[in-house]
Amino acid sequence: MGQILTRCAWFAVLAVGVGAGGSRSDAAPAPASVYTAARRCATCHQTIHTYWSESEHSRSATSKAFLAALGAAVEAAPDKDAARRGCVWCHAPTALATGDYALEAPITREGVSCDFCHTVADVDLYKPGHPFDLQPGKVKRGPLEYAKAPFHETAYSVLHKSSPLLCAACHEHQNALGVPVLSTYSEWKAGPYPARGQTCQECHMPLVPGAIVKGGLQSTQRRINLHRLQGGSAASRLQGGLELRISGLDVSAASADVQVVVTNTGVGHAAPGGLSSKSLVLAVGVEAGSGELLHRRERAYRRELKDAEGHSLVSVADMFQKAVSVGEDTRLQQKEARTERFTVPLPEGWKAIVARLEYRDASDPAAGPKTTLVTEERRERGR
Ligand code: HEC
Ligand code: HEC
Ligand code: HEC
Ligand code: HEC
Ligand code: HEC
Secondary structure: OHHHHHHHHHHHHHHHOOOOOOHHHHOOOOOOOOOOOOOHHHOOOOHHHHHHOOOHHHHOOOOOOHHHHHHHHHHHHOOOOHHHHHHHHOOOHHHHHHHOOOOOHHHHHHHOHHHHHHHEEEEOOOOOOOEEOOOOOEEEEOOOOOOOOOOOOEEEEEHHHHHHHHHHHHHEEOOOOOOOEEEHHHHHHHHOOHHHHOOOHHHOOOOEEEOOOOOOOOOOOEEEEEOOOOOOOOHHHHHHHHEEEEEEEEEEEOOOEEEEEEEOOOOOOOEEOOOOEEEEEEEEEEEEEOEEEEEEEEEEEEEEEEEEOEEEEHHHHHHHOOOOEEEEOOOEEOOEEEEEEEEEEEEEEEHHHHHHEEEEEEOOOOOOOOEEEEEEEEEEOOO
């Protein structure tokens, strides 16, 4: 029974889709069913679904951090509906077509969902309102030139295969005061990677072994684009893009002069990327018996956003709503190698001099800053 009902729902969705050409994007709110649930796609694209489920995109409308910040943003704004829409269109973009800015329907709560991305026909960053040409419906757009699918039509799409604009639509954003709160795309564009043809997809969605469709369905290739889309939230991703080296060490009886080089070897934009609630911290110190880092000295790499009084903003909601200017930006630009010098006092019986690179995410004030060790280099005493 349940099986039959969901089947009918699936066909109903397709039927809606058939007639849904043209300008769905600017039309009056349509029923939530113009988009199909991710678990439906999963009946065939199982492996891709598993990876997507592990991605931040699948949690963008339901993460505690987002819901708390959304609440704060709505609370602080004179026009509550506008404030809500201003956050939700990007974190739960199906709302643009369904009008469900209250995040009530399950499809809305899927966040940046399969059917949203794969029915975007074009992106224009300069279009008034939102940047998407939305075409929810039967045609799923993707990177395969000769794909044939039983339950939906397919269309080859350069936007999906290799254009950074699909990502820029959400990863580049000026707030109402004209401040670039998110500038990942323009940073990428200003660096060496566009000339090499390395777009967002190449680094964040590499080809990995896996079946596009499970079971007996025909597939034109045996590799899939990784849909886990990790950034700073994954240590492995950070390690692939950043390097740390102790390049000079001068040890005297009471102290050590330590020279450290931190390099952005493989991050396609400034590091750390994304929101200003993220920072990298280089820490140098000395280990004695306990294994604890003593005399810890730090340098932080981050981009500051400031409010009208010149205060550095810490909450994400404030960054979107109150930033009037960009303050200091000490992040590591693409391929940049930064040399830092520290003097560390050496306690009796010290064992090792240690340099650590940490990634710190302070997006969720309730949880407090989350620190991940990126990499560490040590020099043991007497070596
Ligand atoms: C009944 C099985 C089935 C279901 C359900 C299904 N697909 Fe597909 N899909 C396929 C097959 C088969 C292909 C072709 C694969 C190939 O050629 O390698 C495909 C191809 C695609 C492509 C590639 C298109 C291109 O031209 O590059 C995309 C994107 C896609 N599907 C998205 C989706 C999304 C999003 C959903 C859910 C809304 C979905 N699919 C549901 C079977 C299915
Ligand atoms: C953030 C947007 C986005 C979301 C969300 C997303 N995809 Fe994709 N998908 C892409 C892009 C971009 C490509 C092509 C990447 C490339 O060619 O480098 C792609 C490729 C594909 C392909 C073609 C095969 C392949 O791996 O290249 C299929 C099928 C597909 N996606 C299905 C899905 C399904 C099913 C979901 C949800 C479980 C999903 N996608 C979620 C952007 C997205
Ligand atoms: C519809 C808007 C939208 C689109 C399109 C989109 N993203 Fe995202 N992306 C988000 C949001 C919102 C988050 C943050 C989710 C969260 O943490 O709550 C995010 C998170 C991410 C993260 C994880 C960051 C971390 O902290 O680890 C990466 C990486 C990423 N996106 C890359 C991409 C790439 C690459 C593309 C293009 C193929 C893309 N995104 C397309 C909205 C989007
Ligand atoms: C040359 C490879 C490369 C390219 C190209 C690239 N990135 Fe990244 N990106 C990385 C690495 C490595 C990280 C992890 C380090 C970090 O977080 O800064 C990352 C991190 C991120 C993050 C998470 C930021 C954070 O610190 O939480 C987002 C979001 C992101 N990238 C989006 C994009 C978008 C959008 C594009 C295209 C405009 C893009 N990236 C192009 C390699 C790349
Ligand atoms: C243009 C798209 C866009 C808009 C509009 C937007 N966000 Fe985001 N948001 C993102 C992206 C992309 C990320 C991930 C960036 C990164 O990796 O640093 C993000 C990350 C976040 C995070 C961190 C999420 C986590 O799980 O750690 C919070 C909190 C957040 N946004 C809240 C808001 C609030 C509140 C608003 C409205 C005032 C808003 N966002 C408006 C795109 C957007």
